[in-house]
Amino acid sequence: MFFTKLNKIAVTALALTSLLSVGAQAQTLTGAGATFPAPLYQKWFQQYKAKTGDEINYQAIGSGGGIKAVTAKSVDFGASDAPMNDTELKNAPGIIHIPTVAGAVVVAYNIPGIGPGIHLTQDVIADIFLGKITKWDDARITKLSPGTKFPSTSIAPFHRSDGSGTTNIFTTFLSQVSGDWKDQVGAGKSVKWTKGLGGKGNPGVAALIKQTEGGIGYIELAYAVQNVIPYAAVRNSKGNFIYPSVASTTAAAEGATLASDFRTVITNTKAAQGYPITGFTFLLVYRDSKPELKKFLEWALTDGQSQADDLLYAKLPASVQKRALAAVATLK
């Protein structure tokens, strides 16, 4: 009696599942990685689902976690703000990098009585974070922004305490422009800071800056805009002071020389109107990944790009977009 009942249930369940799988052709893809582009990706996945029915689950566990997950093939794709290094690439043969959008890292500050847009040069930023410039009224700072009256407040430099792609972009830039920085600190997702304090995540650093008179730190452009924290215009390699914005980020991406596999950090751009502290964020996919993933990538690189501006991400410049699409076309 009991068994027949159980049997019935099992049969119905089986029938139901087979019905379901035949009825809807929807596929599910999974991805994991960077937190920085996560808001944009979530929006993309929502719209893509509405359009095609394909569902994509994404977990923002951090770039490092994304690389580990895609290496272990526990997800269909990974996402990272920093390109994979050679060792990581060797552990995951067949992976290619697809840039999706670019982002800017801004130098945000809290100086009593001073609004956004002070001018900073590459070497001044490096020396502030090395602890060599300690007061806001230091001649090297004041002479860059004539007409602004700086107080003699002490400078409190803040950095990310957790490993992050944001730190990688910022320290890569400083290593390119300052020999001292390259020798003493170097570049990476997590480096050995000699001065200041560390905050966890963009919110941690932003809280430190907001609460400390004289504070300075680096955070993502979108985060600084949303939280109304003033940030500086930074001199680029062509000698122009560029205020970070979506447009100047795209311009920077245009002026960067990209490696054929896209594994380049595009800081210190040669573009005259490009903001120098910028980087691409990547999706990491295997050459033989599911066909649905290829379709999604094509959509993200074309229709998806128009979503970027609203969320303060810089869309890919036309030249990069073309190359990225060509790379996607090589997927199986």
Add this chain to the structure above:
Amino acid sequence: MTTTPINAPAASPASPKKLVFPKASFSILYGDRIYAAITFLASLSIFGIIVWLAVQLSQASGASIHKFGWSYITQSNWDETKDIYGILPYIFGTLYSSFLALLIAVPISIGSAVFLSELAPKWLRTPMTFLIELLAAIPSVVYGLWGIFVMLPWLKTHVMNPISHAHPHNKFALWLFDVFFSGNPYGPSMLAAGLILSIMVIPFITAVTRDILKAIPRSQREGSYALGATQWETISQVVFPYAKSGIVGAVMLGLGRALGETMAVTMLIGNQSPGTPTGISFSLFQPGYTMASALANKFTEAAQGINTSALAEIGLVLFFVTIVVNMAARLLVFYTAKDVAGGK
């Protein structure tokens, strides 16, 4: 009327004088043994988990142990870009912040526990006990957020800034300032971490201490009063010595939480080793790093290989520090309890 044993089969009337034992049921024969086996397995599982954890951690940190040896815990350089790892400042930060926490928490906790168990009127006792237990249940991230947005600004304007603007005159004060109050009063610091930890462990120590004091037999107190002792004398001469080992245990429970606390500390300690050559500073205004907060900060983005291995070794060292501290506490209880009659 003959009395037959309960459960006895009715086979006795032929020879009533013969003793009749109840037929042993399955539960009588094996029940205790099964029960003992189950509880043994339960206790074994705890032991097994600890061993398994130690083995796993050692395996994961093998590469780092092999490469750095003892220099891992004696060096102060943690540099991912060069793949050199030493955690002396983290070990120091863990111990120092926990020490500060206990320094503040122990007197307050014991004081409030004594009040609650010995002195408080009944109408106050229940709500206060409830509040303390409530405090213990608040998640640590909430303490951290409260710390950032409420405690830090207050601490900065009312404690750190006045102290760092003071000008000490005599030699001792100068020395004191140099050792304990050097550095910029940014806010996040050893002081902030120690304070938040103390707030977090106070409810634990208070609740356990109160239970211990309540468990002391009434006769002990009555005997003391009968001999003419005052309330203070009773509490200090009779109640405390009786509860000594239990109170040490309560403090160790608090210390255990302080050593391993991660989220709130990460949010308030500044996550930066002090700029001294050893990465160690006793200054309360300097930022610091604890082992738990270093793990929380660095693990998600760690590179594969030696970096991940070095992080796993932090876990291993924290594991051993906790074991050593707990063993030290046991020894302390053992030796202090010996000279108190009925102390255990």
